[in-house]
Amino acid sequence: MVKENCGVVGIFSLDGANVIPMVIDALRALQHRGQEAWGIAVPKKQPYKQLGLVSSGVADFDKVTREYESSAAIGHVRYSTMGKSNLENAQPLKVKDLCVAHNGTISNAEELTGMVGGCTFTPQNVSDTLIAAQRLVTLMSENGKLGNALSILKNEMVGSFCFTFVSDDNSVYAARDPKGFRPMVLGYRKDNNTYIVASESAALSAMGAQLVRDVKPGELLKISPTGLESEMFSQEKKYAHCSFEFTYFAHPSSVMEGSNIYLARKRIGQFLARKFAIKDADIVIPVPDSARPAALGYAQELGVPFEEGLLKDRYSRKGPLRSFIEPHQSDRVEINRWIIPITQVISGKHVVVVDDSLVRGTSSKAIIKALRRAGARKISMVITFPQIQFPCYAGIDFPSQDELVTYMGDGRKYSEEEITEKVRQLIGADFLGYNDAKNLAAAVGMDENSMCFTCSSGDYSTLGIKPMFKTRAEVRGE
Numbered sequence: 001m002v003k004e005n006c007g008v009v010g011i012f013s014l015d016g017a018n019v020i021p022m023v024i025d026a027l028r029a030l031q032h033r034g035q036e037a038w039g040i041a042v043p044k045k046q047p048y049k050q051l052g053l054v055s056s057g058v059a060d061f062d063k064v065t066r067e068y069e070s071s072a073a074i075g076h077v078r079y080s081t082m083g084k085s086n087l088e089n090a091q092p093l094k095v096k097d098l099c100v101a102h103n104g105t106i107s108n109a110e111e112l113t114g115m116v117g118g119c120t121f122t123p124q125n126v127s128d129t130l131i132a133a134q135r136l137v138t139l140m141s142e143n144g145k146l147g148n149a150l151s152i153l154k155n156e157m158v159g160s161f162c163f164t165f166v167s168d169d170n171s172v173y174a175a176r177d178p179k180g181f182r183p184m185v186l187g188y189r190k191d192n193n194t195y196i197v198a199s200e201s202a203a204l205s206a207m208g209a210q211l212v213r214d215v216k217p218g219e220l221l222k223i224s225p226t227g228l229e230s231e232m233f234s235q236e237k238k239y240a241h242c243s244f245e246f247t248y249f250a251h252p253s254s255v256m257e258g259s260n261i262y263l264a265r266k267r268i269g270q271f272l273a274r275k276f277a278i279k280d281a282d283i284v285i286p287v288p289d290s291a292r293p294a295a296l297g298y299a300q301e302l303g304v305p306f307e308e309g310l311l312k313d314r315y316s317r318k319g320p321l322r323s324f325i326e327p328h329q330s331d332r333v334e335i336n337r338w339i340i341p342i343t344q345v346i347s348g349k350h351v352v353v354v355d356d357s358l359v360r361g362t363s364s365k366a367i368i369k370a371l372r373r374a375g376a377r378k379i380s381m382v383i384t385f386p387q388i389q390f391p392c393y394a395g396i397d398f399p400s401q402d403e404l405v406t407y408m409g410d411g412r413k414y415s416e417e418e419i420t421e422k423v424r425q426l427i428g429a430d431f432l433g434y435n436d437a438k439n440l441a442a443a444v445g446m447d448e449n450s451m452c453f454t455c456s457s458g459d460y461s462t463l464g465i466k467p468m469f470k471t472r473a474e475v476r477g478e
């Protein structure tokens with residue numbers, strides 16, 4: 001029942017400008033966070049929603065801009081986590097007079113359905129966002145304000161959220177969960193006196209807005225005709241910013257918790273080269289696209305030539321898409337099948353191939369096969385994220401152990417080294433090395449204890465649970 005990482009945006013213009021074109025630009029800039037569906041909501045209307053990429057709706061942009069004209073709006077790009085990847089579950093969702101866009105996972109949505117009533121839970125039909133929104137609206141009718149409702153919901157729910165809301169009374173709200181699992185920033189555009197809240201600063205750059213700051217974990221922002229207001233609905237001090245954002249999810253141009261993602265990835269590569277100094281390598285190549293900055297950092301640190309040895313086929317059916325966030329395994333395989341090696345770069349060489357993560361192993365299996373076909377003499381693979389052995393319940397789409405490449409399934413306890421060796425054999429590399437949490441946090445320049453590493457450590461204390469691992473079939477009903 002757990003996968004996530006959508007992109008959310010909320011915009012309010014104090015000068016009364018029509019913010020719809022800005023929402024569209026922001027959603028396009030957040031496309032890497034969700035490629036299944038997108039939508040926009042304004043006060044007093046049902047949300048506008050479409051399946052597919054934002055760019056595929058280009059023919060309707062003018063019409064949407066006219067028909068949904070508003071100085072207050074929210075938007076969403078979806079990477080489905082609970083509930084089918086269909087139009088009904090696409091976001092924003094509307095409950096009474098509140099529209100909501102959600103990045104995150106409410107992993108105990110099943111439990112919460114008991115509190116909202118009228119909903120029969122099955123992993124196929126439930127949308128955690130809808131359950132959370134229904135619960136919030138109920139809590140608001142009992143307790144008055146959104147801040148009060150969030151301070152209750154945070155104790156009832158397990159998981160993570162960054163919400164943007166637009167209400168029929170013409171206000172935009174944004175809230176970030178108390179641990180700050182998912183990213184969220186506040187921006188401002190001077191020329192039309194407009195505040196923007198978005199998952200990443202890439203969305204601000206896309207519309208010529210300035211980054212003001214990160215939204216604080218546990219903070220609720222309200223933007224209305226009287227301006228910007230902030231209140232804290234939680235006083236939590238121990239944060240758990242998702243470390244996976246820094247290696248894979250976020251856009252390289254974004255600034256997150258004060259660090260630019262491209263530069264952070266380059267440093268992660270440099271630090272990884274100190275951990276695995278493969279001095280007899282002939283070339284260093286990235287797995288396109290997200291590992292590029294890390295591979296560059298790795299190569300520069302080691303003094304080994306950086307080359308582009310693999311290219312994504314951007315003309316194939318799913319060519320421009322990210323494979324990992326596709327909902328179906330067949331599409332993940334298809335995207336990786338069309339990564340083309342350059343034989344003249346690879347042939348006869350000891351290649352260090354750098355990737356940002358090894359989760360289900362779909363990508364590495366395909367990549368190493370392609371490098372062998374292109375005549376690589378030796379293949380060493382280094383991964384900028386630590387070994388993933390445990391499901392994520394706070395943000396990314398691997399809700400079960402059985403879908404992970406590290407899962408051995410025989411009930412025996414394996415050491416990290418033994419698992420690395422098994423995975424190495426499975427993907428067909430000559431060497432496999434994973435980063436570790438300490439090295440990764442040091443490269444980003446953050447305190448390791450303020451970051452989430454649950455999927456590698458198995459320590460679920462930040463979520464306050466001791467999970468009973470389920471299979472993907474049980475969790476997703478697939």
Ligand SMILES: O=P(O)(O)OC[C@H]1O[C@H](OP(=O)(O)OP(=O)(O)O)[C@H](O)[C@@H]1O
Pocket residue numbers: 248287288289290291321322323324325335355356357358359360361362363364
């Ligand atoms: O082990 P896996 O389950 O295959 O997942 C990890 C791979 O998937 C991601 O790439 P993706 O194809 O999503 O796109 P990108 O690198 O171009 O962003 C990630 O960068 C790894 O390459």
Ligand SMILES: NC(=O)CC[C@H](N)C(=O)O
Pocket residue numbers: 003004005006007034078079080081082083089091102103104105106127128129
């Ligand atoms: N990726 C997300 O953050 C998804 C939000 C929500 N859980 C959904 O399934 O739609």
Ligand code: SF4
Pocket residue numbers: 181241242243244245391392393394395396452453454455456
């Ligand atoms: S468990 Fe892993 S993927 Fe999930 S939020 Fe934590 S670091 Fe990110």
Ligand SMILES: [Mg+2]
Pocket residue numbers: 287288289290291356363
């Ligand atoms: Mg990749």
